[in-house]
Amino acid sequence: MRATFPEYVVALATIVGSVLFTIFGGVGIACLPLSLIFxxxxxxxxxxxxSQYIKEATELGKKAKELKKAAEALHQEERSGNKGRKWRKNVKAVEKELLLLENDMNALEEMYPQGEKAEATWAFTVLAYIGKLIFGIVGLIVSIAWVAHIIIYLLVDPPLSSFLNEIFIKLDSVWGLLGTAAFAFFCFYLLIAVIAGEMMLGLKLVFITIHPMKWGGTLMNSFLFNVGLILLCSISVIQFCATAFAYYAQATAAQEIFGHTLQSLRGIKYLYKYNVFQYGFVALAILTLFYYALLDGERGNRQEGSSSQINFWFAL
Structure with a gap:
């Protein structure tokens, strides 16, 4: 099949974005609701x-002094040119401790609001956590629906059911825009899941070099870098939705470009013919689910013993 140049450019961008989408989307579809619930x-x-606040603040102050001494020692080693494997290992340990210390400080500020509007601040904090629980439960339902739809409609051949496609069509029969609104909601949720996965990987996985994003503390170059990644993934989100909702979105321009044309290009069609990205998406979603179920509960224990890690690393 002969494709136009713009279509081929979109196809190549979709390939790059699909790799990122598989990683970020697969992780984000699970971590987005679970992180809110946890x-x-x-x-x-x-x-x-x-008195408890003063005690905890004093302990955090001691940790901060230890980290400052450790950072100064690393800076002196850097000046002397001693930047070996041990030095890099110690730098990573200090960076991890700084992140944990900042999280502890934020948690302490939440537990002891100060100022004239302390009661109102605490009330908003409680409401915020209730909102996280509600959105987490709703997100968990949507995530389960997404994964189930991918397995039932895309991975099983022939499909067991069109699932969400049928739901959208029935909603359209109730009211003209209801199915379209539900379709848009699922697509938008998938994009939000990609953003959540990208932020989680940037902060948690040390073997992937991605500029970290943090609320109120993201540098402009890191922000632009992450925006570029998300823009690449957005094309793949459209392609993924056009494939997942092919029955509902049939005879549309998106289905023509991302459905027929993309799956007919030489060298590219096999990635979509054998559902490579869909399998990777589901696999990463399941792995992330096990990560939260088995490892996230131990986070408190790891944080309690974190104050001695700096001395441990420097003792090696």
């Missing part, structure tokens, strides 16, 4: 007393 589970249950 955030509610680990929420501060009540406001601490002033």
């Amino acid at each position: 955030s509610f589970v680990r929420r501060p249950k009540a406001v601490i007393t002033r």
Whole structure:
């Protein structure tokens, strides 16, 4: 099949974006709702007393001094040119401890709101965690629906059911734009899941070099880098939705470009013919689910013992 130049450019961009989408989307579809639910589970249950606040703040101050000494020692080693494997290992340990220390400080501020509007601040904190729980439950339902739809409609041959496609069509029969709104919601949720996965990988996985994004603390170059990744993934999100909802979106321009044309190009069609990206998406979603179920519960224990890690690394 002869394709136009713009269509081939879109196809190549889709290939690059599909690799990123498979990683970020597969991780994000699971971590987005689970992170909200676990955030509610680990929420501060009540406001601490002033004496408790002073005690905890003193401990954090001691940790901060230890980290400052460790950072100064690393800086001196860097000046002397001693930047071997041990030095890089210690730098990563210090960076990890800084992140944990900052998280502990934010948690302490939540547990002891200060100022004239302390009660209102605590009330908003409680409402925020309730909102996280609600959105987490809704997101978990949507994520399960997405994964189930991919398995039932895309991975099983022949498809067991058109699932979400049938739901959208029935919603359209109830009201003209209801099915379209549901279709848009699922597509938008998938894009949000990609963003969540990208942010999680940038902060959590040390073997992937991605500029970290953090609320109120992201550098402009890191922000632009992540925006570029998300823009690449957005093309693949459109392609993925056009494939997943092919029955509902039939006879549309998106289905023509991302369905027929893309799957007919030489050298590219096999990636979509054998559902390579769909299998990777589901596999990463399941792995992320096990990560949260088995490892995330131990985060508190790891943080409790984090104060001695700096001395441990420097003792090696």
